[in-house]
Amino acid sequence: MEGIKTGFKNFDELTNGLDYRRVYSLFGNKESGKEQFIYKLVQSALSAKDAIVYVLTSKSYSDLINEFNSRGININSYLGTDFKILDDFSRTNSPSATDNSYAKILNGPLDLTGLSVSLSSANSDFIKDAKPVINIFDNLSNLLLYNNPVTVYRFLQFVVGKAKLAGITTIFSIDVAMHPPEVIETIKNLSDAIIDLKLEDGKRYFKLSGTSKEVLQFTEIE
Amino acid sequence: MAEYKGLDGVTDKDFDPYFGIAKLDEQLKGIPSKKMVLISASPSVGNEVFGYQIIHKNITSDVKVLVFLNRTSPQSYLTDMKEYDFPANDNLFIIDAYSGITGIKSDETDHIRVINNPYDKEEVKTRVLKELENGYGLFVIDSFSLLADFFDFSFADSFMNDIKQKIINKDSAAVLLFTDWGYEKQNVDKIISNVNSTIEIKGIEKRVIFGQYFAVLKCDWIEENPTFSSVLFKAIKPGGIKVYFPKILVTGPTDAGKSSFIHSASKNAVSVDKLGGTIALDHGTVDFQGYRADLFGTPGQERFDPLLKMLGGEAIGVFLVVDSTKPEQFPRAVEMLRKTETYGLPVVVIANKADLNGSLKKEDIREKLHLDSAITLVQTVAEDLSKVDPNEPIKLKEEGVNEALSALFKQLT
Numbered sequence: 076m077e078g079i080k081t082g083f084k085n086f087d088e089l090t091n092g093l094d095y096r097r098v099y100s101l102f103g104n105k106e107s108g109k110e111q112f113i114y115k116l117v118q119s120a121l122s123a124k125d126a127i128v129y130v131l132t133s134k135s136y137s138d139l140i141n142e143f144n145s146r147g148i149n150i151n152s153y154l155g156t157d158f159k160i161l162d163d164f165s166r167t168n169s170p171s172a173t174d175n176s177y178a179k180i181l182n183g184p185l186d187l188t189g190l191s192v193s194l195s196s197a198n199s200d201f202i203k204d205a206k207p208v209i210n211i212f213d214n215l216s217n218l219l220l221y222n223n224p225v226t227v228y229r230f231l232q233f234v235v236g237k238a239k240l241a242g243i244t245t246i247f248s249i250d251v252a253m254h255p256p257e258v259i260e261t262i263k264n265l266s267d268a269i270i271d272l273k274l275e276d277g278k279r280y281f282k283l284s285g286t287s288k289e290v291l292q293f294t295e296i297e
Numbered sequence: 298m299a300e301y302k303g304l305d306g307v308t309d310k311d312f313d314p315y316f317g318i319a320k321l322d323e324q325l326k327g328i329p330s331k332k333m334v335l336i337s338a339s340p341s342v343g344n345e346v347f348g349y350q351i352i353h354k355n356i357t358s359d360v361k362v363l364v365f366l367n368r369t370s371p372q373s374y375l376t377d378m379k380e381y382d383f384p385a386n387d388n389l390f391i392i393d394a395y396s397g398i399t400g401i402k403s404d405e406t407d408h409i410r411v412i413n414n415p416y417d418k419e420e421v422k423t424r425v426l427k428e429l430e431n432g433y434g435l436f437v438i439d440s441f442s443l444l445a446d447f448f449d450f451s452f453a454d455s456f457m458n459d460i461k462q463k464i465i466n467k468d469s470a471a472v473l474l475f476t477d478w479g480y481e482k483q484n485v486d487k488i489i490s491n492v493n494s495t496i497e498i499k500g501i502e503k504r505v506i507f508g509q510y511f512a513v514l515k516c517d518w519i520e521e522n523p524t525f526s527s528v529l530f531k532a533i534k535p536g537g538i539k540v541y542f543p544k545i546l547v548t549g550p551t552d553a554g555k556s557s558f559i560h561s562a563s564k565n566a567v568s569v570d571k572l573g574g575t576i577a578l579d580h581g582t583v584d585f586q587g588y589r590a591d592l593f594g595t596p597g598q599e600r601f602d603p604l605l606k607m608l609g610g611e612a613i614g615v616f617l618v619v620d621s622t623k624p625e626q627f628p629r630a631v632e633m634l635r636k637t638e639t640y641g642l643p644v645v646v647i648a649n650k651a652d653l654n655g656s657l658k659k660e661d662i663r664e665k666l667h668l669d670s671a672i673t674l675v676q677t678v679a680e681d682l683s684k685v686d687p688n689e690p691i692k693l694k695e696e697g698v699n700e701a702l703s704a705l706f707k708q709l710t
């Protein structure tokens with residue numbers, strides 16, 4: 076099976092894209108381009124007929140959709156059918172927000188049970204449609220901010236275990252600078268492969284380790 | 298006083314408060330005062346709807362309920378409850394141990410008490426124990442596993458003992474909602490040994506979840522050592538927890554009224570038919586007294602007999618529908634049980650058209666069908682013809698339909 080193309084020219088040529096069924100951690104600082112990486116990956120995966128469950132912890136689902144649209148990515152035609160959002164943010168500001176056909180409104184970062192139940196059910200729906208599924212966590216930093224790190228590891232262990240069993244690809248996005256090194260190490264241990272991103276001299280670079288085609292030196296992403 | 302109406306429509310007044318969940322109340326007869334129940338769920342299934350339903354059942358039965366809430370804000374909680382059709386009322390009180398964490402303070406009201414610093418063990422403990430002094434019929438913690446995550450198991454354990462003392466003194470009862478994230482076994486065992494009853498909620502899952510069930514693992518107030526079976530359920534929005542029967546077959550001879558029964562028992566039935574006779578299948582979903590069942594009807598005409606075995610596969614119970622005025626079809630009815638390979642499953646016989654001229658009496662039908670005395674026979678009649686929509690199958694009167702559902706569901710649980 077071909078890998079998941081990210082839409083970044085150099086990345087895809089050098090690495091063959093991301094392998095299905097694996098767990099990736101996407102590390103980088105605030106300006107490293109993690110969101111841009113994810114948005115482009117979403118566009119490319121959706122047009123390759125993959126299905127995506129997008130766990131959103133730092134903005135509302137409507138803001139996310141605006142972000143896609145402002146980048147010229149036509150997300151609207153995939154909403155609900157191939158792209159579902161688990162919004163773990165909106166209720167922080169509007170506690171009475173409720174679900175629609177493509178966005179499930181969760182109870183905030185402390186309710187990991189609610190998140191895991193919704194994730195299981197969204198994944199089941201897509202798998203029953205015989206679609207390859209990608210779970211994207213944008214991002215883990217917020218979950219780690221509110222919860223005990225051990226609680227988050229237990230949660231991630233559960234999520235990763237389920238994803239392996241169900242053949243789901245998982246991507247965790249983490250803001251490296253926000254967490255102590257031991258937290259980052261543990262997340263690495265849960266992952267099959269690590270993508271590092273950085274911004275330098277106005278250009279974006281990546282590294283990839285843990286896959287069959289690694290790129291171990293920072294290389295321009297496109 | 299809460300009350301639970303079982304499938305008989307009879308009220309059991311053994312204990313108070315009640316779960317408000319079918320089967321659970323039948324098995325455990327509610328939650329006696331001074332008792333603590335742990336509802337332990339797998340992370341992919343969750344237990345929040347059990348919480349909502351238990352709370353709602355009691356606040357609508359005039360039981361004062363206090364909820365210790367640390368997993369979301371009171372407003373979000375009430376919104377979720379409402380979405381399941383469990384609106385709050387004046388009997389519901391919440392201790393908000395969440396808002397202080399997010400920094401968005403909620404205002405203290407008559408019904409919402411706020412813990413200013415939910416990170417402070419002492420404040421949490423003192424506020425809860427003090428509030429319980431006010432005398433609540435039921436105390437719910439949502440969620441107890443989050444509390445253990447937040448502090449540690451030794452705090453959770455000692456807090457639990459304090460609560461236990463308090464509810465014993467105040468004649469209250471408690472329900473702890475717990476998600477088992479794969480904690481160390483000794484920690485979980487200790488909690489389980491400290492409660493009076495444990496109910497486990499799990500998913501049947503491989504790549505996808507294809508079923509959910511609950512089971513009573515222990516209960517110290519039911520004597521005579523009962524065996525509690527696992528119960529399949531669905532969490533329906535709105536509606537809540539329903540005990541679920543995935544497949545019940547409705548079979549019987551041509552024109553006996555199988556489609557009528559399915560359409561009368563369910564709200565969303567579909568038929569594939571031609572000139573009024575079902576030629577492929579009927580399907581309908583029934584919601585009745587906290588139970589949900591999927592009914593599958595077979596065609597009655599003999600030319601479809603090759604399909605019958607397939608249609609009957611995996612059914613767990615049967616409604617056999619016969620026309621009370623046509624005893625000549627009775628051998629065919631029994632033959633259909635055989636052909637669907639459902640002979641021997643729990644069955645309820647529906648003697649339809651019982652009000653028409655020439656309809657046989659109950660005893661005569663029993664005799665002609667060679668029914669064992671243990672098999673329930675229910676008579677049904679059509680609604681007034683003046684109310685009939687010519688484009689829909691004729692509806693049967695509710696009384697007989699409910700009697701039949703109740704009789705079969707009782708055998709299935």
